[in-house]
Amino acid sequence: MIAVMGRAGPVPGRAADRSPMSEGSSGLDVRAAFVEHGSSLLGFAVNALRDRALAEDCVQETFVRAWRARDSFDADRGSVRTWLFAIERRVVLDVYRARTRTPSVVPLEHAPDPVATVADPLERLGMAEGLARLSDDHRAAVVAVHLEGLSYREVSERTGVPVATLRTRVFHALRALRTHLDDQETTDD
């Protein structure tokens, strides 16, 4: 079984099988959650905002809010990963909107990278989150093919992964992204 929208953190193991509440319902294990999900959460913020410092602030803020709301977390309603992403989504959206509202004058060397032009900025945030939530393997495949424009053969030669495997990964990644974007539209409604 391949977890597409799965745990992409550096720590192996089944996070869903391990309670995030190491201290009971009121005990969020911040360190463990960060080790497991911090990379994905940072990936979401960095690629949504194109500002590393701001993105790290968002990740920190996400864990602060999670810590404060730890009593409300219900493992029966979703994984800690899903919960953290839901929190971070609000944090990133707030930052994005505030940045849009308030232009700031900064030296050129401190200027953030321009965000790619898309019709709907929220769509970009949704795509960034969806990509961040993919497993590393699935994201790497879809990024190589659909963002970098490489052929499957080129990716296979670069990674050593068979073309058929890459195609299957991309297929499931696209499906997961589709579902993610649909869920967001439903939520937004």
Added chain:
Amino acid sequence: MTDRTPRVGAGDGDARRDELVAAALADDLSPSERVEFDELRAADPSIDAELASLGVVVGGLSSFGRWDDVAPSDRLRERVDAVGHVAEVPDQRGTDVPLDADVPRDPDVPRGAGTASDEASVTHIGPHVAAARSGRGRRPLLIAVAAAACLAIGAGGGVLLATPRDTVVAGPAGTLGAVEHVDFVGQPAGVDLDGDLVAHTWGTETVLSVDGLPTGSAFTVVVVGGDGREYESGAFLGSDVRVDCRLNAAVLRSDVASVEIRAADGHDIAVASVPPVAS
């Protein structure tokens, strides 16, 4: 979104179908695969629907730009590790309040968007700190220690602590984002107090560095408007080590006349008069 897991036990036919759909979406079918795929499409109309659906995703990806793979820095790890410790104090702000400075930020990381994160906090800070009190009447202050955006500097912990942010904005009093030094007077002997103000679109930020106040005693920071109205800005505890704080008040810098630090009984500990903003 629910994390997705592909179907378990999908047959070889399904796997081939998925593979060809992925190849088609990337225009990566070989001539023979194209023939095979056309036959599949003729036999399974759901393929075209899937192509259309996933094609929308591919279209979104094409305008996304690049993807940066990033790994959390050790410093971010330290900052997050501190969350559970710093946030231990009882929270009276609710769970939707950003800890703009309750937990350490990285003072060495350039803030690419200037004050963006600070501005971003507005959305949530507002309702919690906008309880401006009318009149100058003093009252024993309910010290919400958790509301203090403060950290005490411990040995070896300096790199983690909130300090006045690097700023590239300069200008006269009231310039958005610029750090404006203010002089506190009246503090007891032995108390070292350094203060700055930062004007924001959403209010006024007070940046304090305090040493020498009694450990464990609570103090509040109140921003006083030109009309005498008082705007609560936050509270902090004295510590046996230097305390760095950032506190926010829902009053524009142009309307601020002074900043006061008060003991729990409401008496002023120190007051900084603030020059008017040139119109």
